[in-house]
Amino acid sequence: MISHSFALQTERRGYWLVVNRQQLYWPAEQTGLWLATAGELAQNFGEPEQSGDLGQWQGQPVFYWVVNDQREDEYNWQSARALLAYGEDIFQLAARAVQVALFLQTHRYCGQCGSAMHLVSWELAALCSRCGHRCYPRIAPCVLIAVVKDDQLLLARSTRHKAGFFSILAGFVESAETLEQAAVREVKEEVGIEITDLQYVGSQPWPFPHSLMTGFIARYQSGAIRCQPNEIEEAHWFDIRKLPDVPPIQTLSGRMIAQVVDELSK
Ligand SMILES: [Zn+2]
Incomplete structure (x- = not known):
C-alpha cells in the first residue's frame, strides 16, 4: 500500500x-x-x-x-x-x-514484479522496493492541427461529437515520434491530405485522463478530403466567416481557431 x-x-x-x-x-x-x-x-x-x-x-x-x-x-x-x-x-x-x-x-502494485509500491518522498514517483521499478505520473502528448487553405479552415466532426459540432484535427503521439511527425501523420490518416509549414502555437494540460495538448497551425499542401472510417464522421473546408459550432475559447482548440480567424481576417 x-x-x-x-x-x-x-x-x-x-x-x-x-x-x-x-x-x-x-x-x-x-x-x-x-x-x-x-x-x-x-x-x-x-x-x-x-x-x-x-x-x-x-x-x-x-x-x-x-x-x-x-x-x-x-x-x-x-x-x-x-x-x-x-x-x-x-x-x-x-x-x-x-x-x-x-x-x-x-500504481499501488509494481507492473514488473507485482509487489506493493511506495511513494518516494523527494519527488512524485512510486517505487518498488523489491525490484527497484520506478513509475512517474503518465502524460500522453496529443497534437491538435489547424489546417489552413486560402481563407478556409479544415474542421472535422469525430464520431464522438454531435451533429453540427466541429473541431480541428487531433491525435495521440506514438512512441518515438516527434510532435511534427505526429501532426503530419494524423492529418494524413484522418482526412487523407498532406500539410506543410507547421507552426507551433502552444500547449494545454488536458486531464481526461492524462493528456498534454500541443497545437500546430499548418498549411494545406495536397490531396482531397477522405475521412477515416469509424473515426471521422465528416470534414470540410469552412470559410472563416461562416464557422459552425466549435470548442470554447478556454480550450486550446478554441484558442487556435480564434487565432486562425484573426490572422486570416487581417
Ligand atoms: Zn517490483
Missing part, C-alpha cells in the same frame, strides 16, 4: 482540492480554491486515502486530498473541465490534482 506522501497534521493550512474518482469537490457557491486546515477537511470527508502538495496559489500552499466513493452529494462534485471557467491557474491545479490522484490509484 502506498503511504501518505506527508504525515497528516491537522493544523496544516492551505488551499485544498478534494478528488474523488476524477471529480473535484466544488459546490455551486464556491468561487475559488478552499482555504482550510487539514483538520477541517477531515471533519467533512474523514481520513484521506492520500494527500500531498500540488503547488501554490495566491501565495499559499495548495494540497490534494483523495477520497473514494463519497458521492452522497452528487451536485458538489465537478469535473476538472468545468473548472476551466475559473481561469487557467485553477484549471491547471485541478488538472494536476486529478492526474496525481489517478497516478496514486493505478
Whole structure:
C-alpha cells in the first residue's frame, strides 16, 4: 500500500482540492480554491486515502486530498473541465490534482514484479522496493492541427461529437515520434491530405485522463478530403466567416481557431 506522501497534521493550512474518482469537490457557491486546515477537511470527508502538495496559489500552499466513493452529494462534485471557467491557474491545479490522484490509484502494485509500491518522498514517483521499478505520473502528448487553405479552415466532426459540432484535427503521439511527425501523420490518416509549414502555437494540460495538448497551425499542401472510417464522421473546408459550432475559447482548440480567424481576417 502506498503511504501518505506527508504525515497528516491537522493544523496544516492551505488551499485544498478534494478528488474523488476524477471529480473535484466544488459546490455551486464556491468561487475559488478552499482555504482550510487539514483538520477541517477531515471533519467533512474523514481520513484521506492520500494527500500531498500540488503547488501554490495566491501565495499559499495548495494540497490534494483523495477520497473514494463519497458521492452522497452528487451536485458538489465537478469535473476538472468545468473548472476551466475559473481561469487557467485553477484549471491547471485541478488538472494536476486529478492526474496525481489517478497516478496514486493505478500504481499501488509494481507492473514488473507485482509487489506493493511506495511513494518516494523527494519527488512524485512510486517505487518498488523489491525490484527497484520506478513509475512517474503518465502524460500522453496529443497534437491538435489547424489546417489552413486560402481563407478556409479544415474542421472535422469525430464520431464522438454531435451533429453540427466541429473541431480541428487531433491525435495521440506514438512512441518515438516527434510532435511534427505526429501532426503530419494524423492529418494524413484522418482526412487523407498532406500539410506543410507547421507552426507551433502552444500547449494545454488536458486531464481526461492524462493528456498534454500541443497545437500546430499548418498549411494545406495536397490531396482531397477522405475521412477515416469509424473515426471521422465528416470534414470540410469552412470559410472563416461562416464557422459552425466549435470548442470554447478556454480550450486550446478554441484558442487556435480564434487565432486562425484573426490572422486570416487581417
Ligand atoms: Zn517490483
